[in-house]
Amino acid sequence: MKVRRMEKRLSLMEKLAIPEILKGLSITFRNMFRPKVTRQYPEERYEAPIALKGQPLLVENEDGTPRCVACSMCEVVCPAMAITIKAEETERYIEREPEEFSIDMLRCILCGLCEEVCPKEAIIMSDRYELANFTRESLVFHKDRLMTPIKELEGRIRFTKEKFDKWHR
Ligand code: SF4
Ligand code: SF4
Numbered sequence: 001m002k003v004r005r006m007e008k009r010l011s012l013m014e015k016l017a018i019p020e021i022l023k024g025l026s027i028t029f030r031n032m033f034r035p036k037v038t039r040q041y042p043e044e045r046y047e048a049p050i051a052l053k054g055q056p057l058l059v060e061n062e063d064g065t066p067r068c069v070a071c072s073m074c075e076v077v078c079p080a081m082a083i084t085i086k087a088e089e090t091e092r093y094i095e096r097e098p099e100e101f102s103i104d105m106l107r108c109i110l111c112g113l114c115e116e117v118c119p120k121e122a123i124i125m126s127d128r129y130e131l132a133n134f135t136r137e138s139l140v141f142h143k144d145r146l147m148t149p150i151k152e153l154e155g156r157i158r159f160t161k162e163k164f165d166k167w168h169r
Helices: 018-032 075-076 113-117 150-163
Strands: 056-060 083-091 096-104 124-125 147-149
Touching: 056 096, 056 150, 075 083, 083 113, 113 124, 124 150, 147 150
Parallel strands: 056 147
Antiparallel strands: 056 124, 083 096
């Protein structure tokens, strides 16, 4: 049996895809006059909102002592096993403080669980998000690099107090 094929004859405009080209150009022109959404980073800096979970940092009291009591709750809860703490006894009223405290930023997933679980608001997610470097060692942050004056972290501490209200009832 002979099969008849139904072929649609294309016009010259369709063969040259003129309608599609015009449609594409109209989209391009429309968007040319819209406000730019691309940020020219790093020249144009990003103002991180207070809710951003950047590099976790240790809070340093006004007298230079760590707020951390080396309870190891953050170390236990960290899903990436990025935190290592070595505790020592202290004469201060808190009795224990970290002799060594390190966070491996190659492991850290910036989940914020350490901040959430800490009973002393001693570890705080900061607004630092530029965490690239050239060596593995440079991305393991030790106590001296983690300790940050409480003044710099006040905004985020206030934010976590409101967010994790359960600790303060
Ligand atoms: S932010 Fe998450 S992954 Fe990073 S150190 Fe804290 S608990 Fe661990
Ligand atoms: S940072 Fe907080 S949770 Fe972690 S050991 Fe110190 S006091 Fe405990």
